Amino acid sequence: MTDNLSAILYKKQDLRLEQRPIPTPKDDEVLLKIHSVGICGSDVHYWADGQVADFVVKAPMVLGHESSGVVESVGKKVTHLKPGDRVAIEPGVPCRTCKFCKNGRYNLCADVVFCATPPWNGNLCRYYTHAADFCYKLPDNMTLEEGALLEPLSVGVHACRRAGVTLGSKVLVTGAGPIGLVSMMAARALGATKVIMIDLVKSRLEVAKQLGADHVVHVTKTTSKEEAAAKILDALGEQPDKVIECSGAQASIRIALEVTESAGVIALVGHGEHDINISIADAACREVEVRGVFRYVNEYPLSLAMVASGKVDVKKLITHRFKLEDTLEAYETARTGAGGAIKVVINCVKQ
Ligand code: NAD
Ligand code: ZN
Structure with missing residues (x-):
């Protein structure tokens, strides 16, 4: 287990696939083998323009924030997940101590660490660590692709x-x-x-x-x-x-x-x-x-329940699928909307 191919945006229109070290989870984190990553309009903007509003790519950044994966290992304080669990990853981890976090509006936390929002790395890669309590175990009747789409949902x-x-x-x-x-x-x-x-x-x-x-x-x-x-x-x-x-x-x-x-x-x-x-x-x-409206707060469990119960079929949004190795083509498809592209999903598992 050494391959951690990662899609890294160096600057505007400079997206490279490179190896990075596999990270070690902290006590309250899990190491995930990433499975599916959807492409969002903001990812395409970072790639095409190097910025979204006031967020500017100033240093190389791993893209990707609509993701799911399989737990590879867990930090020593993690009790609710175990290796092999399939999870949806909520990409923004807030500070947990500010006024907004304490009031249950953590989406407004000024110190949130949000995947693929500069300067924070995302998870369009093979292996990635994340706060365990922002990972949601998927029931057997949900696919990992559906798990990734809980982000836009x-x-x-x-x-x-x-x-x-x-x-x-x-x-x-x-x-x-x-x-x-x-x-x-x-x-x-x-x-x-x-x-x-x-x-x-x-x-x-x-x-x-x-x-x-x-x-x-x-x-x-x-x-x-x-x-x-x-x-x-x-x-x-x-x-x-x-x-x-x-x-x-x-x-x-x-x-x-x-x-x-x-x-x-x-x-x-x-x-x-x-x-x-x-x-x-x-x-x-x-x-x-x-x-x-800014992102979401405490909505992952509800979105998961909507999909698991069959009330929402997010799979219907997926129009294109690519491998991690073909990330550039995937981004180009999302950018141009070629072939009626709605949701483009990248599979990060080594084939
Ligand atoms: P998108 O560009 O794919 O979709 C926008 C749609 O609006 C397009 O189909 C376009 O044809 C249509 N449109 C444009 N001008 C219009 C007009 N004058 N009248 C009617 N329709 C018009 O973008 P998306 O990925 O679906 O995201 C939609 C918006 O949501 C974007 O502005 C994005 O930045 C924003 N967004 C906000 C949050 C948040 O947290 N608030 C999260 C994700 C995305
Ligand atoms: Zn906070």
Whole structure:
């Protein structure tokens, strides 16, 4: 056991496959043999642009944060996992002592160590150590690929919880990329009666319908917010009371403020344009709430239960599979969206 081939981003557009030493787990950690790693939009941005918002790649960094693996060995304080256990890896380990950690909102911890967010290494490699309590044992009826996809699913579950999606909710999801799709699937599982999605790209809306959206509305760059709202009302038959914004586009936020029912909630998942121009007065007078969404907090167990119980089928998101050795091709596929790519998954097991 010496092969620890790792996908390392040196700088913008400089991704190399190199050997690294196999790490030793600390007392409260496990050593994992990584199995599946999904590619997320942020990974592609780090590779293509060398940065995402204020996070800049300044030193070589192992990519990958949507991952699962098999426990190889455990630190001496670890009691709930043993070698051979298959686990999903929650990639952000917070400080556990700050105000936010103590209040149960550890996703807001300023000192979180998050895989593949500079300066922290991710786990697109063969062997990797992680805090044992951020590893979730998979039941026998779940695959390791499904385990890796609990990461994006948890974003969707958290978005729905922030928006207050529950039995009977009428939900609008703006943007039908991977995050919009998992939000739609999570909303369904949480009991929403109707889910409608909008996007600029017709093929993405086709996928949305196949994966369970009740209605889809195609918008263009020239569709006004009034026109879009009218189409949404027409399809849904009533106003949505929850909106999950997953495009990051100003135009979608404007549509959301226009169409959301009074007292409804808009959860902002998409992080796109920095300064956005919206008129808030009308929505404020109607007590529409706009809430931020950042990653997830305590959502892994719920996402796992959704998949294990068959309420959400995350496998349907996977369009492409590659080996670790073919990481560059995998990233290129995710970047271009070639072949209708939605979720590209890399298998890290030595073949
Ligand atoms: P993506 O780029 O694959 O999907 C975005 C979708 O929005 C695309 O299908 C695109 O066609 C559509 N879109 C763009 N402009 C639109 C418009 N004006 N109207 C309607 N649809 C429009 O991205 P993704 O991986 O699905 O992620 C979605 C967003 O969520 C990104 O902004 C990403 O940064 C963000 N994100 C946030 C968190 C968080 O913690 N809040 C976590 C993961 C991703
Ligand atoms: Zn903290």
